Amino acid sequence: MTRANARAVLITGCSSGIGLCVAQGLKSRGYRVIATARKKADVQRLIDDGFESLGLDLSDSASIAAALDEVLERTGNRLYALFNNGGYGQPGAVEDLSMKALRAQFEVNFFGWHELTRRVLPVMRAQGEGRIIQNSSVLGFITLKYRGAYNASKFALEGLSDTLRLELQGTDIHVCLIEPGPILSRFRENAHRAFKANIDAEHSFHRNAYISLERRLADNEIEPPFTLPASAVLKRVIHALESSRPKPRYYVTVPTYGFGLLKRLLPTRVLDRLLIAASRAEVRH
Numbered sequence: 001m002t003r004a005n006a007r008a009v010l011i012t013g014c015s016s017g018i019g020l021c022v023a024q025g026l027k028s029r030g031y032r033v034i035a036t037a038r039k040k041a042d043v044q045r046l047i048d049d050g051f052e053s054l055g056l057d058l059s060d061s062a063s064i065a066a067a068l069d070e071v072l073e074r075t076g077n078r079l080y081a082l083f084n085n086g087g088y089g090q091p092g093a094v095e096d097l098s099m100k101a102l103r104a105q106f107e108v109n110f111f112g113w114h115e116l117t118r119r120v121l122p123v124m125r126a127q128g129e130g131r132i133i134q135n136s137s138v139l140g141f142i143t144l145k146y147r148g149a150y151n152a153s154k155f156a157l158e159g160l161s162d163t164l165r166l167e168l169q170g171t172d173i174h175v176c177l178i179e180p181g182p183i184l185s186r187f188r189e190n191a192h193r194a195f196k197a198n199i200d201a202e203h204s205f206h207r208n209a210y211i212s213l214e215r216r217l218a219d220n221e222i223e224p225p226f227t228l229p230a231s232a233v234l235k236r237v238i239h240a241l242e243s244s245r246p247k248p249r250y251y252v253t254v255p256t257y258g259f260g261l262l263k264r265l266l267p268t269r270v271l272d273r274l275l276i277a278a279s280r281a282e283v284r285h
């Protein structure tokens with residue numbers, strides 16, 4: 001494919017982790033990748049590495065609008081796919097989540113994605129095809145203790161994406177949810193920052209649990225069991241882009257497959273016991 005006829009894919013959150021890996025993988029596969037990041041220094045680094053890159057902050061409507069206008073101007077109003085990816089996890093017990101912290105979580109992980117998707121859909125309808133690929137999570141369908149804000153944002157994303165898929169039936173625009181379990185990235189480091197910024201651990205009923213939670217978030221050496229590299233997500237994204245029948249859901253990692261099955265089989269109370277044990281194991285790492 002030459003750049004002129006290469007399929008354009010817009011990706012959010014390309015400064016690190018999954019976004020960066022998918023941007024690299026798709027670029028080397030011949031896609032015209034527009035790799036966005038929210039910080040200027042990261043945009044410059046991406047440009048230096050040979051990407052087409054723009055600033056896009058998902059918590060800022062003006063930034064979303066400006067980035068998309070620029071993308072469409074560059075591509076002549078065409079965009080084959082949007083990979084909604086940029087996001088973070090706000091750890092903390094539900095009772096310790098301020099409205100401000102919960103709103104901030106939704107601004108980035110949910111409303112920002114929705115805003116971008118809404119702006120992209122008319123372009124896809126006009127061109128008669130498109131792919132909206134949502135980087136959800138195993139935590140988009142099961143819950144863990146101290147992940148309430150993140151769980152809620154990803155559950156909301158799953159609901160909205162499932163509805164959108166029904167509404168796009170009969171078109172050649174496909175909505176796919178990618179559901180990774182643990183993936184190597186800067187996710188924990190960024191979650192730790194959000195924890196420190198927004199949770200009053202000292203005065204919390206959960207302060208003892210927070211000590212081990214923080215230890216785990218700060219420890220870059222120990223990975224949760226079954227952690228995979230970001231390339232495992234790339235593989236699913238490629239299928240979602242290139243299959244004539246992309247799947248509504250792509251599981252990634254053993255925990256996703258395992259919990260996907262258990263969620264369908266087990267009564268809620270039994271599943272709860274398993275999830276409490278899993279939360280405990282997570283906190284202990």
Ligand SMILES: NC(=O)c1ccc[n+]([C@@H]2O[C@H](COP(=O)([O-])OP(=O)(O)OC[C@H]3O[C@@H](n4cnc5c(N)ncnc54)[C@H](OP(=O)(O)O)[C@@H]3O)[C@@H](O)[C@H]2O)c1
Nearest residue numbers: 013015016017018057058085086087137182183185186187
């Ligand atoms: N890693 C996992 O185990 C895992 C599992 C399931 C799902 N996911 C999902 O995968 C996606 C990517 O996460 P990751 O694992 O690759 O973690 P990561 O390395 O922390 O990358 C997150 C990316 O999102 C960006 N981001 C954060 N806030 C943003 C904002 N306001 N506007 C635009 N971009 C923003 C970050 O940019 P900055 O560098 O500027 O902060 C970074 O580029 C997330 O949606 C996450 O929920 C991850």
